[in-house]
Amino acid sequence: MELTTAGREIYERHLRPMLDGPSGPEKTRALRLAMAEHGLLGLNLPEKQGGLGLPLLDTLLVTQTMQHCHSSLGGIAHRSSTGAVGAIAEYGTEDQQERFVRPLCEGKIGISIGITEPEAGSAATAMKTRARIEGDEVVLNGRKQFVSAVNVNHYTLVYCRFGTTGKASDIGAVIVPHDAPGFSHSSGTVNMADELLFELYFDDCRVPLSNVLIDGGAFGKLISVYNAERLGSISRMVGSAEAAYDYALAYSKERKQFNRELSDFQGIQWMLAEMRVKLDAAKLLLYRAAANASANGLPNPTETSIAKVFVSQAAKQICDDAIQILGANGYTKEYPLVHRYAEVRGGSIYGGSLQIHKNMIASAILERPISQWKRD
Structure with missing residues (x-):
């Protein structure tokens, strides 16, 4: 109850006034920074990585409360605690955790997740997006669909194939910067809840090898x-x-x-x-x-x-x-x-x-x- 009460108080005093007027990427980024300032991001992420180290249950109570207040706040709370960042906090190198987890907890960046493809929805392991390692880079080719918050985030954790067996064991993940060469995205499709969902395109998209989270074998x-x-x-x-x-x-x-x-x-x-x-x-x-x-x-x-x-x-x-x-x-x-x-x-x-x-x-x-x- 203390967490939910505190969350509502922060909403009423600091966040609710910011929601007036039209929405847009700049407002979302401002809300993200404000939520970080008041300890609402990185709730369950390790303290040594910049998070609060709360149990998962406490984290979900806060996300639930923020969603009750306003869906935009619920989305930010979710993506900045139990979103794609969780995989980086759990399996990333110390360098990756310092480059991605800590600034996310500070509200400075956002990370989307790209799994679904036009021919790989429920059958997620049918994904075709591929990654090949060339020297100190990884090169991606393929396409992702229905990815949220791309217009306000800085990176997407992209699930992709490193092998050619066609099995789930080929699948790994790469942290792709949205300014990477060969990366582009659609203008977005609006869903029922008035949220923008994006298609991502990888055309010989080159990313530093240090951004590979898992290079297959760990789906x-x-x-x-x-x-x-x-x-x-x-x-x-x-x-x-x-x-x-x-x-x-x-x-x-x-x-x-x-x-x-x-x-x-x-x-x-x-x-x-x-x-x-x-x-x-x-x-x-x-x-x-x-x-x-x-x-x-x-x-x-x-x-x-x-x-x-x-x-x-x-x-x-x-x-x-x-x-x-x-x-x-x-x-x-x-x-x-x-x-x-x-x-x-x-x-x-x-x-x-x-x-x-x-x-x-x-x-x-x-x-x-x-x-x-x-x-x-």
């Missing part, structure tokens, strides 16, 4: 850290769902029909009760996965998938019910619920679709691998 390690990123995204869904619930609850106590408050009608009472049940259950599954994480903050894959499936579905229903309680008002963009629904809707897709996560849960339950690849 499992990358995914183990990525599970923390998944929980970060889930905490944002919980924050949005809770904001929608709080708004609908307050509205039901003020709005009158038939000379009665909406909250006097049993139909509305039951909707609110069901929303609260789903919200509390979502929190508990998220918190369990975070609390049971290993000493270095790596969560259990199955508990992560269980939280992902339940929270994605529950958050959508909570936001949808909140819109229903507001009626036609809730269906307009004059009220915040349309945007809150859009924020959680993507959770069923990004970070692995619900169907993929259900397969992963089934694999754990049955104690055997379940391949989705078509057999020859």
Whole structure:
């Protein structure tokens, strides 16, 4: 409670005034610096690398709170603690940690993550982007899709192939500067939540060899850290769902029909009760996965998938019910619920679709691998 209370106080005193007016890259960078100044970045990252060294659970509570306050703040908190930087903090060299983790904790840089490709969505291991080492450089060729915050960040952690076997063991990761020769990106596509998503292009893109995080043979390690990123995204869904619930609850106590408050009608009472049940259950599954994480903050894959499936579905229903309680008002963009629904809707897709996560849960339950690849 102290973390969430402190987060809300920082929001009200220092961050909320900065949100007035049009949004844009400069405002996002200013917010990032302000959040760093008030200790809201690098929450779970090691203290020796510039972070606060908080447990994963505490980190997610802060991200959830920031998302409840405003989605832009939730995104910054997530990307600067449980985002791509986590892999660098866990597996990077001391030089990489000093060059990338520390300045990120200070709000000076941002790091995106590039995994998805036009022909490699749920089948992430089908990625084709390749890297070859030439002297003291690594040269990348390929393409990434649906990458967020490229216009405000300075680097992207790019998953790519170092080998030619076509297996997951070929996959490694490179930290690509956005000013690297041969790198370019699209102008962006707007999703339901009014967020820009970018395509990245690598045309003999040359990056210093010292920016190679993992040169293949460790895809499992990358995914183990990525599970923390998944929980970060889930905490944002919980924050949005809770904001929608709080708004609908307050509205039901003020709005009158038939000379009665909406909250006097049993139909509305039951909707609110069901929303609260789903919200509390979502929190508990998220918190369990975070609390049971290993000493270095790596969560259990199955508990992560269980939280992902339940929270994605529950958050959508909570936001949808909140819109229903507001009626036609809730269906307009004059009220915040349309945007809150859009924020959680993507959770069923990004970070692995619900169907993929259900397969992963089934694999754990049955104690055997379940391949989705078509057999020859």
